[in-house]
Amino acid sequence: MLQILGQNVLNALQLGSVYALIALGYTMVYGILTLINFAHGDIFMVGAYLSLAAAAFLLGLPLGLPLVVVFVGAMVFSMLLTALLGVTIERLAYRPLRQAPRVSAVITALGVGLFLENFTLGLLGPEPRHFPSLITMGVWEVAGLTITPLQVLIILGAAVLMVLLDLLVGHTLLGMAMRAISYNRPIVPLMGVSVDRVISLTFAIGSAIAAAGGLLYGLAYPVLDPYMGIRIGWWAFIAAVVGGIGNIRGAMLGGFILGAVEIFTPMVLPSSTYRDFVAFSLLLLLLVFKPTGLLGRPVFERV
């Protein structure tokens, strides 16, 4: 029993890492623009497909590249292109709405997400694609638990990215500019900081992290379809809200909570199909009783 529990905790950590990586993108954009970027789940999906394309291309070359090179190559390629996609979306769809009512931007984000899904569907067709396995080592037995190198890679890789991001936001000039914008946007240009550039970089970083999440997700659950971003995206979004949207450490915490919800729901309720119900009920209750999330600070509206 303890073993099953431990194994599931490990699974929850693995899944939670992916959710946390995507939740970071939601929370960064919200923190800086107070915009719920509903397209972020689909940016993750595009990132996963780009990783697949790069990995398949590199594996197909007659060079016999080592898998590590393929992994790193796919990661760099998809992170760069997905960052570009995020910046383009911001530039074309969100920037013209900077001054518009917030609802317009949220609707636009929904529209962009659906556009990405259906565009990918139109381009690639509805058949799911299989992600090549890049990690082919055996399993380790530690204290009765089965640990795969893939699990270690996902959890460690996500942790490294999260620490880097935390350092970036907390200890660099760019991070300071981001925090300044989220604190008081009108003042920032007066300090000589280009708001547009900081926002573009925020989208680039958030999208690149989502692409890394896409690659790790693809390795762990190797079936991709154009609509995968919807469910994963929503779950990551709930994670961001549970942790307190706009709060980066909250997003990480929320990711692990949601990972646990998904893994432990079938242990308590009769079927895993209840997981959406559990997750969204959690979201609904939290919004009614503690709308700022676990780590978020309360916002007072000035009249």
Next chain:
Amino acid sequence: MAISDKQKKLIICLGAALLLALAWLLPGAGLLNPYLVQILMYAGINMILTLSLNLVNGYMGEFSVGHAGFMGIGAYAASILTVWVLPRSWALWTFPAVLVAGGLAAAVAGLVVAFPSFRTRGDYLAIVTLAFNMIVKSVLENLEILGGPRGFLGMPRLTNLFWVVAWVLITVLVLRRLVYSNFGRGITAIREDEVAANLTGVDTRRLKLYAFLISAFFAGVAGGLFAHLLQFINPRSFSILKSTDMLVMVYLGGVSSLTGSLLGAAIFTLLMEILRPLGLWRWVVGPLLLVLLMIFRPQGIMGFREWKWLGQGPGVRGQDAMP
């Protein structure tokens, strides 16, 4: 020539009666192509949905992204009544009552969204409605007795053009009267500034509650009509995609405009039919349209404006401070 209010009312009544008679006679006499009738019925159902969503998103300025949830509850409630509860031989006569019951069921579910709306606003309320939509879909998928993800069937095809037109007329008339009443002024005040509305004596909680209940009711009725037209429903029909379609129709036609809702629903339904040969690419058009609309004409075609005949009636002649 000036038309007095009394004459205007008479003309509206006659026009409605004529429309109903046409909706009854034309398909009956086989004068309309069945395919065309089908599209007209879908357009009508979409009109009811768009009008109901416009009450919340347009007039009240709140943001519901979960209207397909209400539609789904209405559809399932009405279908259960027709298939399991009421005797089959009465089905033709109980149909209007079944639709009303579906609407009421949706309105009760509307409470789930209305109560959080007292405390949360803006994008947080949007998330609440969205979560509501997801929960409805998830519950429907898990209720094996209702067919689970496979769906629910066995409804006779009771929806015809007459009923669709009748309900479109009812919805337009009810909403028109509401929008130009104290209630309508109140929810418009909530849209412009909730705090100020509260201070000037608008009971914002009660109005929000009513707005959500009425909106959910009509969405539920539309769901009932939809179920008895398609004769088959499954949880996927009421996903967030459907909600997004409704948003497109509202913002295409125009917020805070009854005319706009009718127009938006008609144009969108027609557009989707015309684009059918595009196959999968058809689904790219709706979202793209939504994004372009938001950037270039966020108020939609008829935003804050009204066709003369649907505009302000007798008695209320206030000046709207429209943004």
